[in-house]
Amino acid sequence: MLRRAVKNQAIHGICISAEAPPISHLLFADDSIFFVRATIQEADVVNDILRKYEAASGQLVSLEKTTVVFSRGVIRGQRDAVSARLGVEEVREHARYLGLPTVVGRSKKVITDIIRDKLSKRLQGWREKILSRAGKEVLIKAVANSLTTYVMSVFKIPANFCDELRAIVARFWWGHDESKRGIHWVSWRKMARPKGEGGLGFRDFRQFNLALLGKQAWRLLTNPTSLWSRLMKVRYFPDNDFMTARVGYNPSYTWRGILEAREVMRVLDVRISPNKPLDIWYWGLEKDGLYTVRSAYKMLVGKLGDMAEATAIMDGLEEAAARGIRKVEMESDCLPVIEAIRDKQLGRSMFHQLLDDIVKFSLQFESVIWSYVSRVNNCVAHGLAHCIPRAVGKVVLEDGLPPSVNTAVAFDRLLIE
Structure with missing residues (x-):
């Protein structure tokens, strides 16, 4: 009945832009949200639809639990008239819906x-x-x-x-x-x-948050015809696809989070299915190719650590080249990264692209030895990593080592002697 009323232009939903599909109603379990113009005529249409629904289903609408919210442009007299015709109370806004805030500003x-x-x-x-x-x-x-x-x-x-x-x-x-x-x-x-x-x-709450938001990003990729996907496309990436979309002007807090999850999905190697007749998005961490939060979280906890280690190795090679060093021995206590570099692993993820850059960059040296060193025997590097704040980035120590690392250095010297 609601769709027929929209088709006959008896009621008008809301549109976020001229190209976006109109939204007249949203239904979830026993909750319903209607979007109509603030006029007596459309209020009467809504009342008529609700009366027909009650007669057909035997269920009654609880007007005591029903409220109406108006946009800022509706004058007070019109608000009172429409509220009285619907027989419901007016509220300024719905603070929460399904336990979540409906409006999120600058303060989180x-x-x-x-x-x-x-x-x-x-x-x-x-x-x-x-x-x-x-x-x-x-x-x-x-x-x-x-x-x-x-x-x-x-x-x-x-x-x-x-x-x-x-x-x-x-x-x-x-x-x-x-x-x-x-x-x-x-x-x-x-x-x-x-x-x-x-x-x-x-x-790990940070990584689990990204894995959950990755589910929303996956839905945008794999179900572009859904109402939500169509609205997001019109609003944020009308002229390109989701994987190349930008933040845009005045984005919602939800959209910002989904974009961060999209970057994580690139790290986790989302690729085109090799076994399907048509190109579809394929999640390589599951046999059926479908995204799961569990697999994404497991990979996030491990892969992002590997990504940080590979980035540190690239920084070290660049510093060695800048200082004119021709023979390099690169030590790391991250065995998966060392093995990946030695085996020259291929892939489309950001991690594999960084590995490829490391291999190519190392060709300019006379020799490069890739060595795995256990954490027990890598105390100096491990101690230095904990001395430098993560937000600082690459640091070159010109004036000696921090005092907290000197003990590890002295111990290494004893082993050498």
Whole structure:
């Protein structure tokens, strides 16, 4: 009935641009949102459709739970008339829908407060209980992680807030009560490793957020005819495709997050299917070629670390070339990267493109030796990496080593002597 009314121009939906399809209604479970013009005529059409629906289905619309929101250009008299004709209350805006804020401005406090409050209340309720380590592990994975999933699948959570969530969960894991804080014996980075690698399998909130947003990016790629995809294309990339789209003018917070996930998908090697008669997007981490958050998260945790290591190797080669060094021995404690360079692995991802650049750049030297060194025997480089803030980028130490690294240097000298 709604579609027929739109087709007959009895009601008019909203359009975000002249080329965008009109939206007259959105339905989810038992919730309905109608978009019409603020006129008595269209209000009567909506009332008529609702009365027919009630008669046909036997269900009644709860007017007490129904509200109407007007745009800024509607004058007060028109608002009162339309509200009275519909028999519902006017509100300024719907603060939340399905638990998420409907409007997000420059401040992301409205998003972070939702997650923080829910997580703190759930963990606080169990803090006074006597729980074993196994019980805490189950609670964190079943409750704490699930609370953030829905919000993170829509919005890109600020990095500092992801660190705050990690701190809340870590305090619950190590703490005993409000008056006594437990000692954090192991770093969260190690606890977030899979159990097969000696960790507990806790989530890295930043990478999990990107993996969830990658699902939205995947939908834009693989389902371009859906209403949401058509609206996003008209709004943000009308003249090109999603993989080459830019941020654009006055973008939404959701769109910014999806673009970050798109960059991650390039790192994770989304490619054209080799087995289909038609070119389609193929997710190489799953046998059926379909994107999954689980596979993306696993690859993010490992691949981005490899990407950082490969970038450091490229920086080292460039510095050696600038100093006129002709013979190079490159050591790394990241075995996957060293093996990938030695084997000259091929691929279309940003990681493989960087590997190709490393191999080509190394041809200008007389010799380059690629050596894997375990973390135990790589204490100097590991210590230097922790001394330099990540935001600084490449640093050349001209005035000696930091004091915290001197112990490792002295130990290496003893081994050599």
